[in-house]
Amino acid sequence: MAWPNIFQRGTLFSRFSHHHVVVFLLTFFSYSLLHASRKTFSNVKVSISKQWTPSAFNKSVRLPVEGLFISGIVGDRLNLRWVLSFGMCSSALVVYVFGTVTEWLRFYNKGFYCCLWIVNGLLQSTGWPCVVAVMGNWFGKAGRGVVFGLWSACASVGNILGACLASSVLQYGYEYAFLVTAAVQFAGGIVIFFGLLVSPEEIGLPGIEAEEHFEEDSHRPLINGADNEDEYEPNYSIQEGSAVTQVKAISFYQACCLPGVIPYSLAYACLKLVNYSFFFWLPFYLSNNFGWKEAEADKLSIWYDVGGIIGGTLQGFISDILQKRAPVLALSLLLAVGSLVGYSRSPNDKSINALLMAVTGFFIGGPSNMISSAISADLGRQELIQGSSEALATVTGIVDGTGSIGAAVGQYLVSLIQDNLGWMWVFYFFILMTSCTILFISPLIVRETCYLMQRRQAHVLSE
Numbered sequence: 001m002a003w004p005n006i007f008q009r010g011t012l013f014s015r016f017s018h019h020h021v022v023v024f025l026l027t028f029f030s031y032s033l034l035h036a037s038r039k040t041f042s043n044v045k046v047s048i049s050k051q052w053t054p055s056a057f058n059k060s061v062r063l064p065v066e067g068l069f070i071s072g073i074v075g076d077r078l079n080l081r082w083v084l085s086f087g088m089c090s091s092a093l094v095v096y097v098f099g100t101v102t103e104w105l106r107f108y109n110k111g112f113y114c115c116l117w118i119v120n121g122l123l124q125s126t127g128w129p130c131v132v133a134v135m136g137n138w139f140g141k142a143g144r145g146v147v148f149g150l151w152s153a154c155a156s157v158g159n160i161l162g163a164c165l166a167s168s169v170l171q172y173g174y175e176y177a178f179l180v181t182a183a184v185q186f187a188g189g190i191v192i193f194f195g196l197l198v199s200p201e202e203i204g205l206p207g208i209e210a211e212e213h214f215e216e217d218s219h220r221p222l223i224n225g226a227d228n229e230d231e232y233e234p235n236y237s238i239q240e241g242s243a244v245t246q247v248k249a250i251s252f253y254q255a256c257c258l259p260g261v262i263p264y265s266l267a268y269a270c271l272k273l274v275n276y277s278f279f280f281w282l283p284f285y286l287s288n289n290f291g292w293k294e295a296e297a298d299k300l301s302i303w304y305d306v307g308g309i310i311g312g313t314l315q316g317f318i319s320d321i322l323q324k325r326a327p328v329l330a331l332s333l334l335l336a337v338g339s340l341v342g343y344s345r346s347p348n349d350k351s352i353n354a355l356l357m358a359v360t361g362f363f364i365g366g367p368s369n370m371i372s373s374a375i376s377a378d379l380g381r382q383e384l385i386q387g388s389s390e391a392l393a394t395v396t397g398i399v400d401g402t403g404s405i406g407a408a409v410g411q412y413l414v415s416l417i418q419d420n421l422g423w424m425w426v427f428y429f430f431i432l433m434t435s436c437t438i439l440f441i442s443p444l445i446v447r448e449t450c451y452l453m454q455r456r457q458a459h460v461l462s463e
Contacts, residue, residue, distance in 0.1 A: 035158025087126030088189030099178025148252020149316020156305035269406030
């Protein structure tokens with residue numbers, strides 16, 4: 001098998017400048033801080049439910065309502081740095097009011113909490129489309145799987161950071177957990193406003209499209225199984241008579257018509273449902289099911305994110321070697337079904353639970369990170385829109401926005417299933433959704449697997 005471009009001529013790291021490193025770190029930690037503030041609510045769920053509703057668990061603020069469809073379009077038409085900084089700072093203020101001010105004033109109102117959480121979701125939805133678009137502007141297809149796989153650990157790092165911050169001050173009251181994460185996030189938004197470079201062109205460097213023009217096989221996107229440009233379906237072109245357009249930003253409908261966008265969006269809706277259910281419910285599940293202390297459950301839940309970090313990086317690396325993403329996702333998701341069965345039967349032992357949790361995070365969090373980062377970048381940078389430098393945030397917003405719809409619906413269903421049938425049926429539901437993820441991308445899996453087999457056969461015959 002021929003090695004891909006990432007191993008030829010040292011293309012993976014040789015072109016990285018200190019600007020690339022700064023962009024990587026700034027976007028990484030900006031989204032980590034957004035996720036840390038989200039994780040705070042999950043980490044203090046038990047304390048909040050006792051304080052707000054002493055006789056029953058509060059279920060009114062669990063839906064992560066997000067406006068990613070709108071934010072992606074806005075990100076493609078406004079300066080990404082401004083949008084990201086505004087989203088971080090304003091979201092921090094909302095989180096501060098939501099968790100700290102209301103507790104200090106002893107003001108508990110479900111309608112007010114719901115309104116704040118919806119606003120927070122809309123503001124936080126500016127984060128992911130913007131950071132993926134900025135990363136897509138700086139890092140090309142060569143090694144995108146491993147680079148984005150490592151970078152997409154930002155969400156898991158944010159979860160870990162949020163868990164650590166919350167558990168460190170929880171003894172003083174849950175309101176201080178919100179206060180600390182909101183303050184750190186606001187400071188991060190200020191740093192982004194003054195320090196982030198949106199694209200290489202801002203400092204006179206060539207864009208990645210100019211660099212990729214000279215790369216071997218640059219016209220073959222990883223999400224497309226076609227062997228050459230002639231195999232692209234003409235009805236996917238966003239400008240009649242030409243596969244390459246010079247428009248600045250494509251419309252929402254045009255982005256939906258791009259190859260692979262709808263299948264991956266539907267698949268991500270199912271997978272993000274499972275991944276975010278672990279994100280929102282894991283500490284509560286550990287406390288509720290095993291009777292462990294809330295702070296201990298918060299710290300133990302970190303192992304799920306550790307598994308996701310390793311899984312996303314390793315699976316992205318393998319997909320770079322194969323030059324295809326879908327087969328790697330398929331194998332991981334099949335193994336995820338087995339890991340869910342195993343974790344659902346975890347004994348009341350913290351060491352065993354942590355191990356099974358990390359394995360589950362590897363096979364669920366890893367594919368989730370790949371779809372939301374590397375695959376979204378592939379979809380937003382494919383040949384059909386090569387001339388549209390401002391399409392990536394729109395495509396990312398569609399994929400992640402569809403995923404967020406699935407995640408929002410999932411949180412309601414998890415609560416409903418758990419109350420009426422118990423935790424075991426929740427895991428059966430997760431297994432069903434993971435299977436649906438495979439089903440939605442099955443045409444891409446078959447096509448890319450056949451392509452790999454044909455490539456392997458041609459390589460054998462040529463020897």
